[in-house]
Amino acid sequence: xxxxxxxxSTLSVQEGDSAVIKCTxxxxxxxxxxxxxxxxxxxxxxxxDIRSNVGEKKDxxxxxxxxxxxxxxSLHITETQPEDSAVxxxxxxxxxxxxxxxxxxxxxxxxxxx
Amino acid sequence: xxxxxxxxxxxxxxxxxxxxxTCSQNMNHEYMSWYRQDPxxxxxxxxxxMNVEVTDKGDVPEGYKVSRKxxxxxxxxLESPSPNQTSLYFCASKGTGDxxxxxxxxxxxxxx
Numbered sequence: 001x002x003x004x005x006x007x008x009s010t011l012s013v014q015e016g017d018s019a020v021i022k023c024t025x026x027x028x029x030x031x032x033x034x035x036x037x038x039x040x041x042x043x044x045x046x047x048x049d050i051r052s053n054v055g056e057k058k059d060x061x062x063x064x065x066x067x068x069x070x071x072x073x074s075l076h077i078t079e080t081q082p083e084d085s086a087v088x089x090x091x092x093x094x095x096x097x098x099x100x101x102x103x104x105x106x107x108x109x110x111x112x113x114x
Numbered sequence: 115x116x117x118x119x120x121x122x123x124x125x126x127x128x129x130x131x132x133x134x135x136t137c138s139q140n141m142n143h144e145y146m147s148w149y150r151q152d153p154x155x156x157x158x159x160x161x162x163x164m165n166v167e168v169t170d171k172g173d174v175p176e177g178y179k180v181s182r183k184x185x186x187x188x189x190x191x192l193e194s195p196s197p198n199q200t201s202l203y204f205c206a207s208k209g210t211g212d213x214x215x216x217x218x219x220x221x222x223x224x225x226x
Contacts, residue, residue, distance in 0.1 A: 032212035043118075043204050043217030044157070051212060089157065093212070100145070100211060106156035 002027040006090055006105035013080050014113050021108045023090030024072045030092040033066055033073045034102070038087040047088075048075070080112045116141045120205050120218035127195060128226050135190045135221050137205030145208045146188040147172070147215070148180065150201040157204065163188055195225045 003026040013019050023033075031052035036044035050057045050064045050073065057064050061080075066073040073092070077084055087109050091102035118139045127133055139146065147162040149172075159172030163182040177199055179191040188207075192199060202222050206215040 034214050036214075036217075041219070043206070043219050044215075045217065046214035049214055091215070100213075101159075101162065102215065104149075104157040104159075106154070 002030065002092065002094075002103040004090065004092060004103045004105045006108050008108060009106065010109045010111070012111045012113065015080060015082060017080055019075075019077045019080055019084070019110055019112075021075045021088055021090075021110070022072055023074065023092070023105050025090075025092045025103075026071065027092070027094055028068075028071065029094040030071075032093045032100075032102075033064065034091055035062075035064060035075045036089045036091060038089065038107070040086075044087075044089055077110075080110075082112050082114050085110055085112045116216065118205055118207055118216050118218040120203075120221050122221060123219065124222045126224040126226065129196055130194050133192050133195060133223075135192075135203060135205075135223070137188045137190065137218060138186050139188075139205075139207040139216070140186065141207060141209070141216065142185065143207035143209050143216070144185070145210070146182065147206045148178070148188070148190045149204045149206065150174065151204060151220075152201050160190070160203075192223075195223075197225050199223065200225045 005024045034049035037047045038044040063076040087107045090105045093102040144165045148160040149157040161180040163169045205218045208215045
């Protein structure tokens with residue numbers, strides 16, 4: 001099955017700094033790459049995703065970059081704010097021809113200090 | 115409003131007393147899944163269902179059962195709960211293909 005690793009497991013930044021979280025996967029057939037944000041007391045929610053035919057996608061302060069050759073994709077958050085503090089998960093999956101079943105990384109706890 | 119609803123949100127019970135956590139989605143999604151979340155271990159998949167009457171084991175299925183008699187519902191059953199099943203549980207659903215998952219708000223189970 002897919003092996004997914006996220007780094008770092010914890011990331012502490014000052015408000016206004018940038019944060020980068022990296023997700024490495026093993027299945028070369030993976031072609032859908034989402035990032036989820038989990039706030040305290042809630043379930044994870046999609047914040048951005050990218051598909052394999054695109055190298056980068058941006059939505060205001062967040063962006064995702066994909067390197068299919070090296071089998072990793074990264075979440076970039078610029079101008080961090082205290083409300084960005086949460087746990088972030090990557091969850092690559094494969095398809096068509098594959099199962100479309102996502103495999104979650106272990107999560108990165110982002111702490112933004114005011 | 116599109117949502118995944120889990121009940122109960124919190125439950126404290128004792129070893130061996132059968133319990134069911136319900137999950138319902140209103141988005142007509144084919145795929146549904148159960149996860150447990152434990153500190154340092156992230157989200158681990160218990161069972162998933164690709165459609166009605168089709169269920170498969172995830173990474174940690176031992177001690178759990180599921181059923182998918184209707185498209186919208188996917189209950190998680192603990193026939194004889196044990197303390198090592200104390201955890202935070204999430205139900206999720208998604209449409210076919212490369213689609214994001216929609217999660218419920220979680221059920222915190224404590225088995226004494």
